[in-house]
Amino acid sequence: MNYIRNEYAELYIEEGILYFTYLPFEKFDIDVAEKIVSDRLLLQKEVSFPILCDIRQLTLPTLRARRFLALKGSVLAKAVAYWTDSMNKEYMTQFFIAVDRPLIPTAIFVSRADALKYLKAFVE
């Protein structure tokens, strides 16, 4: 199994990178956060990966969801590169990084190529 799609996200692993794309949905609460982290860990099978996270369609997570993602969402993640083309999502993610403080190296990019370049350093 190298691919998972649920109602919130689509994810697959390719050449040492986990590609994670948020799908559009209405409410991003703690249940959603738990589900997407659980599915990601299921896909990873104990192996850590750098993650390219496409947040172009991201819904604003609730405070509890953000706290969960910052702590438990960091499990088995070597680094996360958030990719967005919208300023609004960029600010939202800047807030997440500055305030909720994920435990792993995290950065935001407006170019997918730059995001991948950043993650290459974490690929074994």
Next chain:
Amino acid sequence: MNDDDHRKLGKLREIIFQLALGNFAYRFKVEDQMHEIENVGLLMNLLAEELSEFFVHPGAFGEKNLADPYVFVVDSSFIITGINCRFSDLIQIGESELIGKPLSEVVTKESRIYVEQRLKIHFQDEHTFSPVRLIISFVPKTGNIMECWGYCHFLKGPKGVYFFFRGLPIAERKEEISTTRKDQKRIPFNPGLQYQADILNIRKVHQYILDNLHQTLPPLTLIARKFSLNTFKLKKGFKELYQTTIFKFHLNQRLEMSLHMIRETPMPLKIVAKNYGFKDYTHFSKAFKDRYGKAPSYYKKQRRLD
């Protein structure tokens, strides 16, 4: 939108981040009050000030059931007429000596003026239903100033009115060395800012613990030094902010992350224990059972069944 607007928006975002981090002393620098973005910055400064008032002490917001507070009563002339032993300990003056003393002899001059003004304004209608929240700077016998927060209630009796104070100490500081140079401006000590600085450092310790769940923590003295706190302030402040001790918090977070790993991954239990800095599996298993009532293997089996 021009470059200057982008820069101003960046500053606005920064104050939002700082407020969310609990840094209520951070301010947006207003350069042009006619500018729309800067006006929002100005409002954010006001919000920061308001929040700072509420959160100057973590227990000061809505916390009315104080454990072991100091208590004292003054009459309408601000003469101390009743105390508890906690207050006597705090001021380091015996009970008999304190009764009958003017309040002005045990608080700083600034504090006396502030308290009198606050009480005059708050209780001008002599309503007794809501207390006033205060920060008082006491001068104990040591000469150091003791910052305390608390509530003052208005009481009416047959012999007149009384003010009933109760609260807790915030921090002790050395008395500032007075200067004889008149041209040198004294920067007034702001207990709120000092306390906020401590809170920020304690929050940094909190983040430091989360960043170090994979290993044991260094001794408290080293942590305190790393974050510019003394050990007492670190222990007490952390407990007040997070309702647990540093080492309990570290242990519980490691156990919680371990449980998460056991539930969500097929990782062997010994590896989970090692990943979260437990000396060996036996130690991990015991701590885990103490916390969750069941051995790690129980959750492992549950996962397999699911």
